[in-house]
Amino acid sequence: MKRRIHNILTVSKKSGDLSWYFDVFIITLIILNVIAIVLESIEPLRQQFQTHFDYFELFSVIVFTVEYILRIWTANLIPEFKKPIAGNLKYALTPLAIIDLLAFLPFYLPFVGVDLRLLRMLRIFRIFRLFKIARYIEALSFITRVFKKKKEELVISLIFTVFLLLIASTLMYYVENESQPENFSSIPETMWWGIATLTTVGYGDIYPVTPLGRFLGGVIAIIGIGLFALPSGILASGFSDEISRRKLQDDYCSTCGQTIKKEQNEI
C-alpha cells in the first residue's frame, strides 16, 4: 500500500499509468492556481467571483495538504531517507518539501489565531505553489545546475557588484545630497539610483542634476556597466557549456556509459 502510493507520487517516466495521471493532475492544479492568483489580483474579477476563488482555494489547499502528508509518510522508501522518523524529518527539510509545505501552510494560520492584517501579507506565500512545478520541469533543475557549476564566478562578481554599488552610491550621495535632498536623502536611498543606473534600467525617477554629479554619474555608468554585466556573461557561458555537454551525451549514446561516469565525477 505505502509503496504503491510512493510510486504514484514519484514523477512518472512512461505516460498512461496511474502515476502519470497523478502528475498531470498536480501540474494542472498548480497551473490553475497560478492562473487563479493572477486573475484574483484583478479587482473586478475578484469582487465578482470571490466565492469561486475561495472554493478553489479550499480545494487546492486540501489536495496539497494530503499530497504533502503522503510524501512525508512515504519518504522512508527513498534509500536516502530510510530511517523511520529521522528520515522523514530529513526529507521534510529538503528544498522541494519546504516548498510543498509553504504552498499551503499559511492557509491554516487564521485557525490558530493570527492577526487578519498579517494574513494579507501571507498571501504572498501562495507564489510557492508555482515553485512546486519545479519537480516536473527538467529545465528548472537545469538552471540550478548551471548556478552550482558557476558558483565561484558568480560569488566573485557579486562581491564586485556590491562593492561597486556601495562606492558609487556613497560618492553620489555626498555630491548630490545638497542640491536634491529629497531624492538623494541617504546612502540607501541613493542605492536605488545606483542599481537603476548600473543595470542600465534607468527609470528616470532619480538622476544627478549638478555638473559634478553628472560627470561622476557618467564615469560610474561607463566603468560600472561592464562589471555589472559580468554575472550575465558568466550565466550565458555556463548555460551554453551545460547545453553542449548534454547534447554530447544524447548524441553519442554508444559511449554513454563513459560520459555519464565522467559526469558523476564532475558533480
Place this chain on the structure above:
Amino acid sequence: MKRRIHNILTVSKKSGDLSWYFDVFIITLIILNVIAIVLESIEPLRQQFQTHFDYFELFSVIVFTVEYILRIWTANLIPEFKKPIAGNLKYALTPLAIIDLLAFLPFYLPFVGVDLRLLRMLRIFRIFRLFKIARYIEALSFITRVFKKKKEELVISLIFTVFLLLIASTLMYYVENESQPENFSSIPETMWWGIATLTTVGYGDIYPVTPLGRFLGGVIAIIGIGLFALPSGILASGFSDEISRRKLQDDYCSTCGQTIKKEQNEI
C-alpha cells in the same frame, strides 16, 4: 504554358531573363507598398493623396491576387506538391503561401459585408506584404535557420523568462499594490513593470516607491537581467556559428561535396 508561368514565378538565378524582371517587379511593388503604408500613416499626407493611395492599393491587391492564384495553380510542378488538388492545397498551407494570401485577402472583406469598424483593424494585415519579401532575401531565411538550430536552448530560456517574470511580478504586486493601487493594480499590470525592468528598457512610467519594493526591485534587477540576457547570447552564438559554417562552405569549394553532405545530415 503552365510550366513557363511557373518558371517566371520562381526566384531567378541569373539576371536579365523574364523571371528576373518579374522578381524585380514584385520586390519593387512590395517596397513601394511598405513605403505607402508608412506614408499613409502620416495624417497630412493621407488627406492630401487619399485617392492616389487608394488607386495604388487597388493595383497592388490585383497584382498580388493574380500572383497568388498563379502560384497555387502552378504548384503541381514542384515535385513535393505534384498531386492535382491535394498538392495545391498542401502548397496553400506553406508559410510563404499563407503570407501571400493574408497580404491581399482583407481587401476583399468589405465586399462580403464585414463591419466597417473591424476593417480599420484589418489594415494591420497589410504588414504581411513586407513578409512577402522573405522569399527573395536570403538573409531572412538565415535567421530562421539560426532559430531552428537553437530551438531547444531558446525554449528552455523562454521557460525561465516566463517563470521569472511571473514570480517577480507577483511579489512586486503584493509589495507595491497598497501604496500605488493605480500603477500596480493587478499582476498582469505589474508584468508591464516586470518586462520593462528585466529587459532593462525602464520607461519609468511605473516603478516601486516603498523601501521594501525598491529592495525587491533591486534584487530582481540584478538577478533577473542575467537570465533575461540568455536568449540574446544564444542567438548571437548561433548566428556566429552559422556564419562561420557558411564561410567554410564558400571558401573550400573544392571540398564542397563533403561539406554539403555533412550539412544535410545535420539538418
Place this chain on the structure above:
Amino acid sequence: MKRRIHNILTVSKKSGDLSWYFDVFIITLIILNVIAIVLESIEPLRQQFQTHFDYFELFSVIVFTVEYILRIWTANLIPEFKKPIAGNLKYALTPLAIIDLLAFLPFYLPFVGVDLRLLRMLRIFRIFRLFKIARYIEALSFITRVFKKKKEELVISLIFTVFLLLIASTLMYYVENESQPENFSSIPETMWWGIATLTTVGYGDIYPVTPLGRFLGGVIAIIGIGLFALPSGILASGFSDEISRRKLQDDYCSTCGQTIKKEQNEI
C-alpha cells in the same frame, strides 16, 4: 624641396625630427580645435571670448588650408598617385583627404555669398577636424579593420534590425494610434518608440498604455532585444579576434614573415 615637404607631412616614425614636430603641432591644433568647439558651445564663454575664438578659428583654417594644399601637391610622391594631375585628383578623393577638405572649406563659404542662416548649419562641419586625428591614432584604423572584416555579418544583422523595427513600429502604430494620437501619430513617429525600446534605452517619453499595446510591446521587447544585440556581439568578437591576431604577430616576431604574408592574403 617637394620631397622634403612630403616627408614632413607623412606621419613620423621616430620622435625628434622635423616631421615629428609637425605631427605634434597638427595633433595639438586638432585637440585645441575640439576644445574650442566644446567651449564655444557654452553660452557665457562664447559671449566673453568671442574675438579669441574667432582669431583661433582664422588661424586654424589657414593652417589646415596650407596643410591640405601641400598634401595635394606632394601626393605624386606616393607611388599609388604618381601621375601628375590624375594622381593628385585621385588622392583628393581618398577619405582622409576629403576629411581634410571638409575641416576648413565651410569657413570660405560666406566669401562666395552663402546665406547667413545656412552658415549656422555649416558649423556642424567643424566636427570633421576631430576626424583629422584619425591619421595619427592607430586605434581608429583598428576599428575600421574590424568593421571591414565583419562587413557581411553586420549587413545581415542590419537588415534584420531594419525589418524588425519596421514591423514592430507598424504593429504598434495600428494598436496605439487611437488611444494616443499625439504620441503614436504616424509610423515614422512610432519608430522613435521602436528604437528606444529595442535598444533598451527607454527614455520613457513615449510608451504603450493600452493592454494590447503593452502585451505587444512586451513580446517585441523580449524577442527583439536579442536581435538588436547581434551587431554588438559581432563587433565584440571581431574586436577580440583582431586583438589576438595582432598580439600573435607581436609575440612571435621570429616567424613574422610568414604571419604577415598570411595576413596580406587575408586582406
Place this chain on the structure above:
Amino acid sequence: MKRRIHNILTVSKKSGDLSWYFDVFIITLIILNVIAIVLESIEPLRQQFQTHFDYFELFSVIVFTVEYILRIWTANLIPEFKKPIAGNLKYALTPLAIIDLLAFLPFYLPFVGVDLRLLRMLRIFRIFRLFKIARYIEALSFITRVFKKKKEELVISLIFTVFLLLIASTLMYYVENESQPENFSSIPETMWWGIATLTTVGYGDIYPVTPLGRFLGGVIAIIGIGLFALPSGILASGFSDEISRRKLQDDYCSTCGQTIKKEQNEI
C-alpha cells in the same frame, strides 16, 4: 619586537593565531565603519545617535592611525622596501598605503585650521575605509589582474568611447540646441544625453524632440551601443580566462610547478 608586529600586520594564512585575530578585528572595524557611514547618511538616525557616531569615528581613526604608523615602521622587513628611510617612503607610496593614509587623514584637518565648509566635502574620503578591505579580499586583487591583462584592449575601446561620445554629442548639440535651448544648452551638457543613450541607461530627463534629432539619435543609438558594449565584453572574456587559468592551477596540482613557472613568465 618589530618583526613580531610585522607578522601580526601581514595577512595571516592559518586561522587562530594572533595575526589572524588582528585581521578579523580590522576587517570587522572596516565593515562597521561602512555600516556607520551608510547609517549616518540617514537623517533621523544621525540626529538621534550623533554622539555614538562621533565616538565610533574617533575610535576608528585612532586604530587606523596606529595601524598605518606601524605598517610604515615595519615596512623595512619586506625585502622590497628594506632600505631604512627610502624603503619606508617607497612603501608609503604603494596604492594600499595611500588608501590607508587617506582613510584617516581628513579627520585631522580641522586641527590644522581647515575651513568647516570644506570639511563636509572631506567626509567623502571616508569611503577609502572601504578600500582598505582590498588587502583581505582576494577577489578584488583578481579584478585588478583582469584589468591589467586587458589593459591594451580597454584603452583602445576607451578611445573609441570618448571619440564616439564627442561626435554624437557635438552633432546632437547643433541639431537640438535651437528647439531645446535649456536641455541641450552646450556640448558638455549634451554629453549627459550622450552617456545616458550610449550606455542605454536612458533616464528620460533629456532626449531629442525634432524629427532630425530623433533620426540622428536613432542612428547613434544603433551604431554606438555596439561600441559602448565592447569594454563589457572585454572584461567578461578576461574574467573567464583568469578563472579558467586559476582552476587549471588548482586542479592539476601535481604539475603545479610548471604552471606557476609559466604564469610567472606571463606576468
